[in-house]
Amino acid sequence: MNYRKLGTTDLKVSTICLGTMTWGEQNTQEEGFVQMDYALDQGVNFWDTAELYAVPPKAETFGHTEIIIGNWFKKTKKRNKVILATKVAGPSREYLRGGGYNYGIKKMTEAINDSLKRLQTDYIDLYQLHWPERNTNMFGRLGYEHKDKGDWNKFEDILGNLEKFVKEGKIREVGLSNETPWGVSKYLELAKTRNLPRMMSIQNPYSLLNRTYEIGLAEVSIREQIGLLAYSPLASGYLSGKYRNNQMPKNSRVALDPNFWTRYAKPNTSVAVDAYFEISKKYNIDLAQMSLKFCEIQPFMTSVIIGATTMEQLKTDIESVNVKLTNEIIKEINEIQKIYPNPCP
Secondary structure (H helix, E strand, O other): OOOEEEOOOEEEOOOOEEEEOOOOOOOOOOHHHHHHHHHHOOOOOOEEOOOOOOOOOOOOOOOHHHHHHHHHHHHOOOOOHOOOEEEEEOEEEEOOOOEEEOHHHHHHHHHHHHHHHHHHHOOEEEEOOOOOOOOOOHHHOOOOOOOOOOOOOOOHHHHHHHHHHHHOOOEEEEEEEOOHHHHHHHHHHHHHHHHHOOEEEEEEEOOOOHHHHHHHHHHHHHHHOOOEEEOOOOOHHHOOOOHHOHHHHOHHHHHHHOOHHHHHHHOOHHHHHHHHHHHHHHHOOHHHHHHHHHOOOOEEEEEEEOOOOOOOHHHHHHHHHOOOOHHHHHHHHHHHHHHHHHHHO
């Protein structure tokens, strides 16, 4: 396994992060336990979850993933072996604390205390804001329209809330998710000028089908030492090749909930995947492993978040750290990006 520092901290996290959002929906607790056992044995010390998981989010299952992780901690007594990341939800529906904004002190206090209880731990290593409260582009939306009423919790107030939890020992570090260059820059500026907690990571999408992170946030990551935690590095399974030739494997995410995963069902998705598949075939590399390794070697990357529903998938994904991509392979990958630029932004 490979390791990198989380932001400017002394925490060394594995470059493969164990994603957990399917536990409690597509995966049972027992299957989650097996995944955690195996991942830790392979040197994966970094796990990511959220209060809203399992996914797709709904009233019946929110918090279930954290419960599964907490039960594993209780059973194994290995909490100290894991660098644990979770998230507080952005503006949400009524089943989550009555709906609306969640980054005010009252709701955030309730959120973190509930997460700690479900996770059966007294601290969280990395506490992330799942998505912005303000009206901005996220989750693949293009065409920014400025319709900001300014009624969201101000950045300095949110950082002040997080500082309280840091001082109480409930969280060690803080991070962002689904953020824009402007948002990241403002958080960093306020942390510096007002001596508030500094964001150490950005959890945003990044894959061979979506390299938009490179446009603005990559420079921020490198210059400010706030690395990317890449989610959807396989574009919800499209870059494993399992949906090629109009295949729809039973119990796959897209088969189970096609309306939730429309982000990846775009006009050029299949042709781009086929092109990347031909590269992997030419060099005798598994497509999923080639896709994950391309993410891992980026200079702005801290860790690549994998999400597997089977042990076969998990083993394949973790093994990607041992794959070597030559300059020739990378050049051919970049040529495909020029032809089909970011089909799934």
